[in-house]
Amino acid sequence: MANLPQTITRVRGYTRVDFTALRAFVQRVPAAAIARLYFRPDENGEDPSPAWVEQYLRRMQAELVELAIEHGSSVLADHLRASTRKHGSARLTAVTLKMVEQAAELAIAAPSADHSVGMWFRPMVSQRLRSVGIGTLGDLVAYCNRRGGSWWRGVPRIGIGRAQHIVRWLRRHEDSIGVTVEQDVDLADPFRAGELVLVYAGRQVLAPLERMDIPPALSGIDGVNRARSFPYIAARHDLDAVRAYLHQFRDQPKTLRAYTKELERFLLWTVCVREKALSSLLVDDCEAYKDFLAAPTESFVGPRAPRSSGRWRPFASTELSADTRRYAVRALRAAFAWLVDIRYLDGNPWKAVKDPVVIDREFRIDVGRALPSPLWMTLRQHIDGSASRPDASFWRTLRALMLLMGDSGLRREEAATARRDALRRATMVDAGLPPLWELTVIGKRKKERTVSVSPETVEALRAHWLDRGRDFDEPGVAGPLIAPVSIPRTPQALRKHRVATDGPVVPDVGQPYSVDVLNQLIERARARLLVEMEALEEEDRAKLASLSPHVFRHTFGTELAAANVAPDIIQHALGHASLGTTTIYVHTERRRMHAELGRVYARRTVQTTEQDG
Missing domain, CATH: 1.10.150 (DNA polymerase; domain 1)
Incomplete structure (x- = not known):
């Protein structure tokens, strides 16, 4: 059967029999035996000579090696070149021949959508x-x-x-x-650097606030609602006025980001959909925008993209919750009220617009995503065991970040800005307890609070600092608690760390992670943990699949509540402004309700059973 013709499916017309013969040749089987086993007589009935077989297989081997050098891995190519220099031609073993075959076959294969x-x-x-x-x-x-x-x-x-x-x-x-990369997948900025983008009805390109330009007819220079008295700001048109309003939040990045999103959405709608200037809007226009929020048009919706991209869209979804829509209405009402107060506008049409109806939820914060205690401990043990891996520094960084949020209850912004000089040993009241540290952070609403830091967290921080080449316990040491161990050689990273493009790529010791990069660290870890932790039950896998920085904070709050820590202590540890927010972690009323009703249902079941008997 080995001598029967085979379908040519391999490289450059060689058959499966040819490859089988070549493997025998590499394993030093005599050419005469190969000729007898794998080659048929020619058209004249002559058996191939051993010399011809050897020459044919050497030529085949040389062609495969040439293809492997060109298309194979760099390691394989270096090995083959070195062998050729030493012996005049590449010496192959059974293992290297298999690698050569795979590389050569790949050279003439056609990529397919289902290829890995x-x-x-x-x-x-x-x-x-x-x-x-x-x-x-x-x-x-x-x-x-x-x-x-x-x-x-x-x-x-x-x-x-x-x-x-x-x-x-x-x-x-x-x-x-079989699938095409779309033409607008262009790596260059679709707009020239610093260029404003004119937005108007009928144009497909929408631009964020910082790149937005509006035609004079819709700019609000002659808006019917413009105040006639002396204004308190030097705003020529609506864009100037909106930017002046947002400027007052320059020291509140989260608030600035939220208000910018709402105002740029509204501005784009007024110009591109309503085709009116912001300073000419009436109550019915504002009501129309409220309806628009319930179902944004497709041209305003798209996947998340950088603000510099031509693919940027103001909405990421066509389904906005009632809470989100109410927030938008209130944010716009507040902005218009300010524009009236500083005498840019005569009146506030949003005052006559009612908020969207929302359900007054029992708990506004979803703590159901907190990790159950057994999963939390399993996750910690798995990450602890990653210290000997080649990418151990990534896991040590993750461990330090995870424990800062999961053992101290920090928000992600607080973890990103936490500093070594704000961390110190705590004065212990009970000598029988393990030594603790305390960390002072600046939380929401610019409020300072001090949280406890566990010994395990401090050890994780020491290991992370060692990866950064710094001594955590050096007297007077300062800097961010969590910072990059290494940086990629990208223009953005080099600028952030003030590194010359031709110099050594060493992270700036004073430059912490941004909040967005911390999110990316957690996303990378989540994807890898789901692959590595195969033994998890489906319920735990679902919990792990929703892992985010805030999950660790919720886990901390629920663990404190489960340990019957007083609510006021939990409130201070988590930095809640209201004790009512803290009580979402303390379900005593709900547990009592379930217990009382459970007893009622049990008595009813017993009575029904006795009557039936």
């Missing part, structure tokens, strides 16, 4: 793509099309240079892959 990214990209690149859920070439094209030209920013350690190479490769093979 590991088939076509180097292991390091494919590993980073898989970390964000990109398993196949089809997944990669969909990811690029969904996120646009800045898709690479969502993939760890994929810079713009490598992203350009990947996109060019995908476009070169789009016929065989």
Whole structure:
């Protein structure tokens, strides 16, 4: 059977029999035996000579090696070149021959949408793509099309240079892959740096507030609601007035971000949909926008994208909750009230608009996402066991961050800004307790509070600081508690850490992680933990799949409540302004209600059973 003709499915017309013969040749089987076992007589009935077989197989081997050097891994290529220099031709073993065959076959294979990214990209690149859920070439094209030209920013350690190479490769093979990278997946900024974008009805491009320009007819220069008395701000038009309003929140980044989002959405709607100036709007216009919030049009909705991208859209979903819509109405009412107070507008049409009806929920904060205590301990043990891995510094950073939030109840902003010089040993009242540390942080509403820090957290911080090349216990040491161990060689990272493009890439010791990067760390960890922790029950996997920085804080609050810690202590530890917020973690009333009703139901069941008997 081995001598029967085989379908040619391999490299450059070689058959399966040829490859079987080559394996025998590499294993030093005599050429005469190979000729007898694997080659048929020619058209004249002549058996192939051992010399011809040896020459044929050597030529085949040389061609495969050449393809493997060109298309295989760099390690394999270096090995083959070194062997050729030493022996005149590459010496192969059974293992290296298999690698050569795979590389050569890949050289002439056609990429397909269902091919794994590991088939076509180097292991390091494919590993980073898989970390964000990109398993196949089809997944990669969909990811690029969904996120646009800045898709690479969502993939760890994929810079713009490598992203350009990947996109060019995908476009070169789009016929065989069967899916196309959209034309607007352009890695360049769609707008020239510093250029304002004119927005108006009928134009497809929407721009965020900082890049927005409005035609004179809709700018509000002659708005019918413009105040005629002396204004307190030098605003030529509505955009100037809105920017003046937002400027007062420059020291409150979260508030500024929230209000900017609401006002730029409203401005875009007034110009592109209502085709009126903001300073000419009446009550019915405001009512129309309230209805628009319930169902934004498709042109205003799109996946999250950088504000510099042409794919940026003001809404990420067509379904806004009643709470979100009420927040928008109240934010706009407050902005218009300020514009009236500083005499830019004559009146506030939002005063006549009622808030959207919302359900007054029993608990406004969802603590159901807190990790159950057994899962919390399992997760800690798994991360503790990652210290010996090649990427141990990532897990040590994660462990320090996780314990700061999960053992001290810090918010993610507080963890990002926490500093070593604000951490000190606590004065213990009870000598029988383990030593604690205390950390002073600036929380919401710029309120300062001091929280306890566990010995385990301090040990995790020591290990993280050692990765950063710093001594945690050095007298007078200062700096952020959590900071990058290394930085990618991207323009944004180099600028942030003030590193010259041609110099050593060393993180700035005084530069902490941003809140967004902390979120990315948790996202990366979540994806990897779901793969590694295979033995988890489905319920625990679902909990782990929703892991976020705030989950650790909720876990801390529920653990304190379960330990019967007094509510006022929990309130201070979590930095709640109201004790009512803290009581979401303390379910004594609910437990008592369940207990009392349970006894009623039990008595009723017993009475029914006795009557039936």
